[in-house]
Amino acid sequence: MDADRKLRAFTMMVAMGFKEIEVGYPSASGLDFDFVRLLAERDDLVPDDVTVVVFTAARDDLIRRTVASIDGLARAVVHMYTATAPTWRDVVLRASRAGLRTRILHAAGVVLSETDRLAHTYTRFEFSPEVFNLTEPEFVLDVCNAVTGRWDAAPDRPVIHNLPATVECATPNVYADQIEWMSRHLDRRNDVILSVHPHNDRGTGVACAELAVLAGAQRVEGCLFGNGERTGNVDLVTLAMNLYTQGIDPKLDFSDIDAVRRTVEHYNRMPVPDRHPYAGDLVYTAFSGTHQDAIDKGMIFHAKRAAALGVPESEAPWEVPYLPVDPADVGRSYEAVIRVNSQSGKGGVAYLLRTGHGLDLPPGLRVEVGALAQAASEGRAGGGELTPAELWSLFRDEYLVHPGFPVDLDGVEVIEEVTGNFREAIISYVRCRIAEVERWGAGVGSTPEAARHAAMSSAARRAV
Template sequence: MPSHRYRDVHSRVDVPLASREWPNRMLEHAPLWVPVDLRDGNQALAEPMDPVRKRRFFDLMIAMGYKEIEVGYPSASRTDYDFVRLLADTDIAPEDVTLVVFTPARRELIERTVESIRGVRNPVVIHMYTATAPVWRDLVLGVDRTGLRELILAGGRDVLEFAGDMPNVRFEFSPEVFNLTEPDFALEMCDAMTSLWDASADRPVILNLPATVEVASPNVYADQIEYMHRNLARRDAVILSVHPHNDRGTGVACAELAVLAGAERVEGCLFGNGERTGNVDLVTLGLNLHAQGVDPMIDFSDIDEIRRTVEHCNSIDVHPRHPYVGDLVHTAFSGTHQDAIKKGFAEHRSRAAAESRAASDIAWRIPYLPIDPADIGRSYDAVIRVNSQSGKGGVAFLLESEYGIVLPRRLQIDLAREVQVRTEASGGEVTPAEVRDIFERAYLEDLPVRSIELVDVETTAHTTSVKLRAEGQLRTSTHSGIGPVEALTAALADFGLLIDVRVLHQTSVASGTDSEAITLIEYRSEKSTGWAGGRHRSVLAASLAAVMRAANRAHAELDADTRAVQGDRHEASLSG
């Protein structure tokens, strides 16, 4: 790799910050959020949004609670201009929502932009930008620092000329590619704009400092923001804003550290759409705060509907591993993860019961799940999914969460082996319904031929009478001083079948017939140890059915051994 062709950002931008305060700060409240999907995100789409999609996206952001929205680049296209006019001529935008319009520092484009907002009843921000970094000055604009200063101030004067008397309009300036601009020059231009626009506490100016192309680690961006935060003139009349991109994959970290460093406002896109690798993701930023106990001030309670709308408007699918919203982000396939999650849910329910509170009110501490999926409208259906890497915890969780079937630990292990046979054969995952089917086939399904049949059980205060039929014989036995299950195993012993019930576990089925009981037993026979189950509306009938299923399996094993011995003797006689 020709790494020698590139230089570390420190060699290009030396931030004069001898000490820094941001590493000792904590995120304690949400910044001002400004989604730029309708402008910055839209211009990065292969097929920009038509008016219908723009309107749907705008309505979504209003419903989520965003109070400042960049609505377009009116001088760039007729579609954007018409959309801003739609907002001006109707009451689509609630009165407390600030609309932001974007323009370069060019007189005719500024004039066109001001025309688009004339008559808007909402608060409006005119956002003027110019690239300030050396490479852009040299290669794109062809001016030096002095020439660029005059270009920017001329644009600022044009903004005042066309919109300075509009009482509902404020101003924003972005030194584009701020993060690659010399700190002293960025500070000089920002102070010049706040002076020109006469920034005051009553009419503050927004200074937006974009990491237009992310080229450094997040701590460098934080240093740059803190330098500006400390040194800006009229600081109490400035709203300090950031606009990180994601070229290095650390846009979210850049935004979070920038807020620690003094930024009060963050521009970005829902799910991180934008040029190249995109703008910073406002959904991830907001839910990161939520996961730390800080109210993001935005409603993410129906994340799937938010995703569907954004995917439709952008014509871009959200990745299944995207933080918080992806289809798989709350899903565990690994056996160790599944076991930990299952135990976490069990402990969560226990704490809720102990405190006599709803589970949704109890502090969240489930392994591997940073937030409760229910907070964002997700069910627990997909929290655990089973494939060949899964273990007993995942299999047990699916049965319990979907059907209310609670398995004892050793049966979890046994069933996991059965499921793994299926998944390794198919190479894919299994659904909850398929896990239940495997469970029923393994433990509740009768053998094709039942060698022994339970005809009747009668109980009185002190005795139990058991009637069995085997190989045409009907035999009744009476047993005193023991329960029906023990009486049945004693009656089976009279037929030469020793069934020792080591564990008897009772559960129920939560779907279908709500009153249906399942009894699961771990048994030891003459040949092996295994599990068998019985299902019935009566708990006793389910328990007796489980014992009989075990007895028939044990009898089938004995028959198989007998046939094997007879076969060996037959072969021996032929060879003799």
């Protein structure tokens, strides 16, 4: 990621409300080092309540390079990691438990001595025993406790112990049990912020994070839309929005979730899938007829309840079937909530005609118009989708546009009639019996009588 993309990402995360942002691996990349220096040297990029986090392996030269990058920042967290699991110790690091413990404590000392030289940067420290979830619990506990002591943690300068599920290998409850055990057994617990860092190899990164928080974790590391190595890190968008739907304010601004998505797609150069929770193009969209009918009724109920409470719809309790969050809360319109194809039914068609064109069809007419729409969709290859404009044309041509020949209304019996407003006129829907045949008609007029006459004419012509 180049500097422009990094800056755009950082600026967006600040605007969203993130207070700790890991911005790079300065010892591994010249681009990352230069970007951290940019943040340090410009006064207008890092607000007073935001802390920059930098990442480093537990190696002397890499630590020194990392600390050099943050000189001049008002606040920073130096995040040091090393793998601790048996396979990594044996195959990658070729170190015994005792040897690795010594190596980690030495590196922690280097972090301390190097940051002590920074005259104007307040630093805190973070340690990640990489592959924590596959490491012997008693070993990782011993190492973390030793690091807490080495960094002289205190309540006003707590150490972050970040416990990664670097490769997700078990169900979320197993990870939560590991976090709970650590939370209960860590020394100087009030001097420690317990953090988690789930990956998504099994597709359950969000569940791991949620259960870990319930088990005692105080902090979660992740990425927007789950970017990261392999299958990615835990998705902070989904995690935060899950909290939001349960009535917990995550203190992050997703009021324009599409703008967030576009920015992330730009700097990652990867698309967010259509079905991605909360942000995909289709996640607030129903094609199924039963879903559409329930949503249609739910939206009507929501509007009526808001009116009864005397509050705007945005402030009324949200209880609409199949929509766990009000799309308007994340900057979406209701336009795409219901889309019509061959699997759709009367509810979806009625919803689109009502919200798009002001046509509040009576129940019996909804069934008939739904069948017309389904037939029109099935006539297309693959049961193609009908747009709201096409649905309006279908209704208009069937019910409102009448051929020029006259009709005799003497034998037309009105069985059911519903009248309402339509644009600046009156619309009437009538169900009529004509020579033992029942037909619906619709008509528009400047008065109820004129609209009724036009609707009866519509029904009579449709009976011919």
